[in-house]
Amino acid sequence: NNQIRVLGIETSCDETSVAVVEAGTRIRSNIVSSQIDVHQKFGGVVPEVASRRHVERMTIIIEKALAEARIDMQDIDAIAVTQGPGLVGALLIGVTAAKSLSYATGIPLVGVHHIAGHIYANHLIQPLTFPLVALVVSGGHTELIYMEKHNQYQRLGKTRDDAAGEAFDKVARLLNLPYPGGPQIDRLAVHGSPTYDLPRAWLGSNSLDFSFSGLKSAVMNLIHNARQREEELVTANIAASFQQAVLDVLIEKTMLVVKQTGVKNLLLAGGVSANTGLRVGLQKRAADGHIHLHIPPLELCTDNAAMIAAAGTYQYLAKDFAGLDMNAEPNLAL
Ligand code: KG4
Ligand code: ZN
Numbered sequence: 001n002n003q004i005r006v007l008g009i010e011t012s013c014d015e016t017s018v019a020v021v022e023a024g025t026r027i028r029s030n031i032v033s034s035q036i037d038v039h040q041k042f043g044g045v046v047p048e049v050a051s052r053r054h055v056e057r058m059t060i061i062i063e064k065a066l067a068e069a070r071i072d073m074q075d076i077d078a079i080a081v082t083q084g085p086g087l088v089g090a091l092l093i094g095v096t097a098a099k100s101l102s103y104a105t106g107i108p109l110v111g112v113h114h115i116a117g118h119i120y121a122n123h124l125i126q127p128l129t130f131p132l133v134a135l136v137v138s139g140g141h142t143e144l145i146y147m148e149k150h151n152q153y154q155r156l157g158k159t160r161d162d163a164a165g166e167a168f169d170k171v172a173r174l175l176n177l178p179y180p181g182g183p184q185i186d187r188l189a190v191h192g193s194p195t196y197d198l199p200r201a202w203l204g205s206n207s208l209d210f211s212f213s214g215l216k217s218a219v220m221n222l223i224h225n226a227r228q229r230e231e232e233l234v235t236a237n238i239a240a241s242f243q244q245a246v247l248d249v250l251i252e253k254t255m256l257v258v259k260q261t262g263v264k265n266l267l268l269a270g271g272v273s274a275n276t277g278l279r280v281g282l283q284k285r286a287a288d289g290h291i292h293l294h295i296p297p298l299e300l301c302t303d304n305a306a307m308i309a310a311a312g313t314y315q316y317l318a319k320d321f322a323g324l325d326m327n328a329e330p331n332l333a334l
Contacts, residue, residue: 006316007065007076007101008309011094012086012114013139014045016057019305020069020076024313027124028069030306031061032299036180043179044169051089058097065305076107080312083111083322084332085140091328099324110312111322113334114303115141116153118269120314121300121307129265129292135254137278138270138303139165139180142210142250144257145334150314153334156257157208164246165272167212171219171242175235185239186275192236194244196222201249208253215245243277251281258291268295271302 002023010017019030035053039045066073081098084091095111102109118141119134133156134145142164144157162170165182172181177188198218201211219242226233258266266286272278279295286293300307315321 004077004313004316005071005075006078006080006110006309006313007062008112008305008307008312009062009079009081009094009098010114010117010303010305010308011054011058011090012082012084013090013303014039014050015303016054016061017303017305018061018065019309020065020071021124021306021309021313024310025124025127027306028071029065030304031065031068032304033057033061040179043173045087047087047089050087051093054090054093058093062097062101073101073105073107076105078108078110078312078316080110080112080309080315082114082117082308083326084114084329086114086328086330088328088330091330095326095328099326103324108316109322109324109326110315110320111326112308112312112315113332114308115143115145115334116311117307119145119147119267120311121269121296121304122267122294123310124300124306125296126294128267131261131263132265132267133254133257133261133263134267134269135250135273135282136270137164137250137268137272139163139169141270142212144208144254146257146261146263151318151320155334157210157253159210159212160203161211161213162216164210164212164250165270167216167246168272170216174216174219174223175238182272182275185243186277188236188239189243189277192234192238192240194241195234195237196241198222198241198245200245206256208257210249210253212246215242243275247275247277247281250278251285254282255285255289258289264291266291266293268293269301273301274298
C-alpha cells in the first residue's frame with residue numbers, strides 16, 4: 001500500500017488537472033490548468049468553451065504530471081478520474097482520456113465522485129480519522145457528509161436549490177464583481193460590516209438541508225429598492241451582510257450534525273472552504289466544542305486532480321474498478 005501510485009484526472013468544471021499521488025497521501029505532482037481567464041468575460045463558466053479547453057490541454061497536462069512526478073506510465077497502478085457530478089461535456093473529456101489510457105496500457109480504471117475527491121483533499125495533509133463529518137461547500141455543492149470508514153459516505157444534508165459557492169457567484173454578479181465571485185465577496189466583506197438585514201433559511205429547527213436562493217433574491221431586492229429610492233448602498237457592507245447570512249447557516253448546521261453524530265473530527269472541503277470568514281468562524285466553534293477541524297490549504301480546496309487520485313487510491317484498494325464502459329455521470333450520486 002505504501003507504494004501505490006495513482007494518476008488522477010479531473011475535468012468536472014473549469015480546471016484541467018492531472019496529478020500523481022503515492023500511497024494515497026504523497027503528492028508527486030498536481031498540475032492544475034485554470035480556465036478562469038477564458039470564462040471571466042462571460043461572467044461564468046461556459047460549458048462548450050470548458051470542454052474545448054479541456055481537450056486542448058489534456059494530453060500536455062498528463063505528460064507534465066508524469067514528468068514532474070518523474071514516474072513512467074508503466075509504474076502507475078491505477079488511473080482515477082472524476083466520473084461526476086459536473087458539466088457533462090467537461091467530464092467526458094477526462095473520462096475519455098482515462099479510458100483511452102487504461103485501454104492502451106492495461107492499467108486499472110477507477111471512477112471517482114467529485115465530492116469524495118474534495119473530502120480526500122484533507123487526506124493529503126493528514127490521514128482521515130473516522131468517524132468524521134465533512135462540510136463540502138463548492139460552486140456545485142453544499143453537503144454534510146458522515147463517514148465511518150474509507151469509501152463509505154452518508155449524506156445527512158444538502159442544498160435544496162443553489163450551492164453556497166453558486167450563491168456567492170450570483171450575488172457577486174449583482175454587485176458587478178468579476179467571476180468567480182466568492183473570493184471577491186470574501187475580500188470585500190473583510191472591510192465591511194453586516195449592516196443589512198438579510199434572511200437565514202433554517203428550514204425548520206432540525207433540518208440539515210440548506211437553501212440559498214431566497215437570500216440571493218433578498219440581495220437583489222435590496223439593490224433594486226435602493227436604486228428606486230436613489231439611496232446609496234455600501235457594497236462592502238452588502239458583501240459582509242450576505243456572507244454572514246451564508247456562514248451563520250453553514251456553521252450552525254455543521255455544528256448540529258457534529259453534535260448529533262458525536263464525532264470529534266470535522267472536515268471542511270470544496271472551493272468555498274477558502275473563505276476567510278468560514279475558516280475563522282468554524283475554527284472558533286470547533287475549538288469551543290473540542291472538535292478537531294481539518295481544512296485543506298487553499299490550493300487543495302479548489303478543484304484539483306490530487307484529491308481525485310487520493311480518493312481513487314482507496315477505491316483501488318477496495319477493488320472498486322470501473323470498466324471501459326464507464327460513462328460520465330453529470331448527476332452521479334455519492
Ligand atoms: O470546488 P470548486 O473549485 O469548484 C466546484 O466544484 O464547484 O469551488 C468553486 C467555488 C466558486 O463558487 C467560488 O466562488 C467559491 O468556490 N470560492 C469562494 C472563495 N474561493 C472560492 N467562496 C467564498 N469565499 C472564497 N474565498
Ligand atoms: Zn469542486
